[in-house]
Amino acid sequence: MKRGVLFIISGPSGVGKGTVAKALLEGxxxxxxxxxxxxxxxxxxxxxxxxxxxxxxxxxxDRMIDAGEFLEYMKVFGRxxxxxxxxxxxxxxxxxxxxxxxxxxxxxxKVKENCPDAVxxxxxxxxxxxxxxRLETRGTxxxxxxxxxxxxAASELSRMGEYDYVVVNDDLDAAxxxxxxxxxxxxxxxxxxxxxxSNLIKEDL
Amino acid sequence: MKRGVLFIISGPSGVGKGTVAKALLEGxxxxxxxxxxxxxxxxxxxxxxxxxxxxxxxxxxDRMIDAGEFLEYMKVFGRxxxxxxxxxxxxxxxxxxxxxxxxxxxxxxKVKENCPDAVxxxxxxxxxxxxxxRLETRGTxxxxxxxxxxxxAASELSRMGEYDYVVVNDDLDAAxxxxxxxxxxxxxxxxxxxxxxSNLIKEDL
Numbered sequence: 001m002k003r004g005v006l007f008i009i010s011g012p013s014g015v016g017k018g019t020v021a022k023a024l025l026e027g028x029x030x031x032x033x034x035x036x037x038x039x040x041x042x043x044x045x046x047x048x049x050x051x052x053x054x055x056x057x058x059x060x061x062d063r064m065i066d067a068g069e070f071l072e073y074m075k076v077f078g079r080x081x082x083x084x085x086x087x088x089x090x091x092x093x094x095x096x097x098x099x100x101x102x103x104x105x106x107x108x109x110k111v112k113e114n115c116p117d118a119v120x121x122x123x124x125x126x127x128x129x130x131x132x133x134r135l136e137t138r139g140t141x142x143x144x145x146x147x148x149x150x151x152x153a154a155s156e157l158s159r160m161g162e163y164d165y166v167v168v169n170d171d172l173d174a175a176x177x178x179x180x181x182x183x184x185x186x187x188x189x190x191x192x193x194x195x196x197x198s199n200l201i202k203e204d205l
Numbered sequence: 206m207k208r209g210v211l212f213i214i215s216g217p218s219g220v221g222k223g224t225v226a227k228a229l230l231e232g233x234x235x236x237x238x239x240x241x242x243x244x245x246x247x248x249x250x251x252x253x254x255x256x257x258x259x260x261x262x263x264x265x266x267d268r269m270i271d272a273g274e275f276l277e278y279m280k281v282f283g284r285x286x287x288x289x290x291x292x293x294x295x296x297x298x299x300x301x302x303x304x305x306x307x308x309x310x311x312x313x314x315k316v317k318e319n320c321p322d323a324v325x326x327x328x329x330x331x332x333x334x335x336x337x338x339r340l341e342t343r344g345t346x347x348x349x350x351x352x353x354x355x356x357x358a359a360s361e362l363s364r365m366g367e368y369d370y371v372v373v374n375d376d377l378d379a380a381x382x383x384x385x386x387x388x389x390x391x392x393x394x395x396x397x398x399x400x401x402x403s404n405l406i407k408e409d410l
Binding site: 157200 | 327332337352356362365366371383386389
């Protein structure tokens with residue numbers, strides 16, 4: 001059983017990250033799962049513990065922080081907390097499944113620190129103008145919110161250089177194919193193939 | 206115009222490297238070229254200077270060594286010399302074409318030293334047993350030669366860990382697809398996309 005790959009995807013609001021992530025998962029036929037986050041917010045109707053989120057009390061969340069059980073977490077006083085439990089990710093990778101982690105730049109870099117084998121990909125818009133168009137077209141946010149999202153996007157995108165890969169979501173199908181390619185390549189490194197490599201070398205001629 | 210990628214492929218005799226390289230070139234529709242080596246051996250009938258090889262005198266070859274004009278070279282006293290001229294590779298990359306370089310482990314590592322952006326891929330057999338079968342099946346070599354090739358293969362393959370990628374040539378079409386994926390991924394790194402990245406960040410919101 002080959003270990004899965006931890007596949008981090010970041011990208012600004014409006015870039016189409018959700019659509020790409022969904023396509024990757026659906027195309028993976030069970031060989032990839034979404035990372036399940038932990039949160040201190042209350043479950044909404046229909047949400048299941050361990051499926052949408054691991055719902056924790058503040059005390060449980062703090063205990064996990066102290067025990068080093070998060071790959072990354074975000075704790076803001078007076079707000080709901082979110083974190084990525086290491087155990088769930090580790091179990092899935094060990095079972096040979098790739099784990100998709102949709103997370104912001106700070107979270108992504110924290111996870112890379114904790115899991116140097118993780119592959120971090122930034123999904124970028126073809127242009128800021130196009131990102132604005134997408135945010136305005138979906139019509140779910142007021143103009144001031146859109147302006148704030150764009151400023152946040154510029155800030156996130158300015159850190160693209162910290163990622164392993166940058167995929168431009170211009171044509172959706174092409175972007176999905178490129179993400180798949182990146183994931184496939186990650187499985188072709190000597191480190192990833194270490195067992196095969198060492199067996200081949202040990203073989204009698 | 207985006208710069209091309211220098212794509213190094215190594216692999217033991219019998220692994221099917223020629224077939225894979227040919228398929229990559231043919232599928233690239235002119236966006237990839239073979240690196241043309243320099244040699245001091247005499248041209249054979251039909252060989253064209255600058256196409257099969259750059260045919261050089263010993264003096265010309267030595268001058269290029271002294272001038273640092275080789276990405277790598279091999280000089281063995283009393284034998285024909287071979288080298289990879291930097292200029293040809295550089296011109297092709299600048300013109301936006303990928304350059305395929307079929308070379309042994311020592312040469313590959315030398316080129317990586319000189320071109321850190323080059324992508325080095327080792328094509329490996331599924332097993333040494335299968336490699337033996339392939340060498341024996343093609344029937345072009347005597348048994349002692351096959352034994353020597355196998356020993357050389359084991360030695361080359363023991364250095365797989367120095368490569369960026371390992372592709373196992375079990376199913377030919379799968380191996381070709383994986384090589385293409387590796388090449389595509391190499392064009393998705395932030396360094397490769399630096400111009401796009403910097404333009405995006407400079408855009409007005």
